[in-house]
Amino acid sequence: MEYKDWRHIFKLDPAKNIAADALELICESGTDAIIIGGSDNVTLDNVIDLLMRVRRYAVPVALEVSTIEAITPGFDYYFIPSVLNSSETKWVKDLHHAATKEFGEVMNWDEIIPEGYCILNPDCKAAKLTNALHPLSEEDIIAYAEMVEHLFRFPVFYMEYSGMYGDVQTVKKVSKRLKNTQLFYGGGIQTEEQARQMATYADTIIVGNYIYDNLAEALKTVEAVKTLSKQ
Numbered sequence: 001m002e003y004k005d006w007r008h009i010f011k012l013d014p015a016k017n018i019a020a021d022a023l024e025l026i027c028e029s030g031t032d033a034i035i036i037g038g039s040d041n042v043t044l045d046n047v048i049d050l051l052m053r054v055r056r057y058a059v060p061v062a063l064e065v066s067t068i069e070a071i072t073p074g075f076d077y078y079f080i081p082s083v084l085n086s087s088e089t090k091w092v093k094d095l096h097h098a099a100t101k102e103f104g105e106v107m108n109w110d111e112i113i114p115e116g117y118c119i120l121n122p123d124c125k126a127a128k129l130t131n132a133l134h135p136l137s138e139e140d141i142i143a144y145a146e147m148v149e150h151l152f153r154f155p156v157f158y159m160e161y162s163g164m165y166g167d168v169q170t171v172k173k174v175s176k177r178l179k180n181t182q183l184f185y186g187g188g189i190q191t192e193e194q195a196r197q198m199a200t201y202a203d204t205i206i207v208g209n210y211i212y213d214n215l216a217e218a219l220k221t222v223e224a225v226k227t228l229s230k231q
């Protein structure tokens, strides 16, 4: 299954511990993919360690790159965020320039998936790290989405509410404005109902932190989404 068809993703943080039995449940849950990524304490060692453990299962696995030092071969895809509401060019394109300079010759561009990121929880670590601009109006968010689709022509627009459940009506409005760009929604999903709500409008939902807080409930979000069509 190509990333374009993914409806549900579990995001695992390489900086956090996950027991072997929990990892088995996650990888065999029926989720479409695992993303390995986080905003701090991501190292080459903890990324390789988690990649090796996930590779024991058939589920596709992608790296969401947050630091150049932790890039390693062996993933199915590399998701590359550009934080459009960051106030520093570093997080929009400068790190990308440095990484392309280093890896450009050996890169398989088919595996590299640019993500236009919009960080919508002002209190999350990624917002602080990237000095993300806030507050954003609904019009601002829609404009970022349309830029991603029509100006940058990135394949993915990521509404990142990391750690906080987002606004369903805003996700719905953004969704209605995107035709070719795939809408990722991530942030604060804890229940089947929340997973269903967001997956009604987003192409793909991402469940992260709740894996570590309540795995049994987090696992239920997979089935909730699998039987649901996007509107």
Ligand SMILES: CC(C)=CCC/C(C)=C/CC/C(C)=C/CC/C(C)=C/CC/C(C)=C/CC/C(C)=C/CC/C(C)=C/COP(=O)(O)OP(=O)(O)O
Pocket: 013, 037, 038, 039, 040, 064, 065, 066, 067, 068, 071, 072, 073, 074, 078, 080, 081, 082, 083, 090, 091, 092, 095, 096, 097, 099, 100, 103, 106, 107, 108, 112, 124, 125, 126, 129, 130, 160, 162, 163, 208, 209
């Ligand atoms: C040989 C080989 C393997 C070749 C591979 C080629 C390859 C992949 C080359 C890289 C090309 C490239 C252009 C790379 C870009 C490099 C780079 C460092 C870009 C910057 C990315 C960026 C803008 C990161 C900042 C945004 C960010 C921190 C996103 C993390 C996502 C997120 C919010 C996670 C949640 O974080 P968490 O830690 O869980 O937070 P909480 O504790 O609050 O939950």
Ligand SMILES: O=P(O)(O)OC[C@@H](O)CO
Pocket: 011, 160, 161, 162, 163, 164, 185, 186, 187, 188, 189, 206, 207, 208, 209, 210
């Ligand atoms: O960790 P949560 O809040 O589930 O968010 C998922 C993902 O969007 C984080 O990058």
Ligand SMILES: [Mg+2]
Pocket: 013, 038, 208, 209
């Ligand atoms: Mg997290």
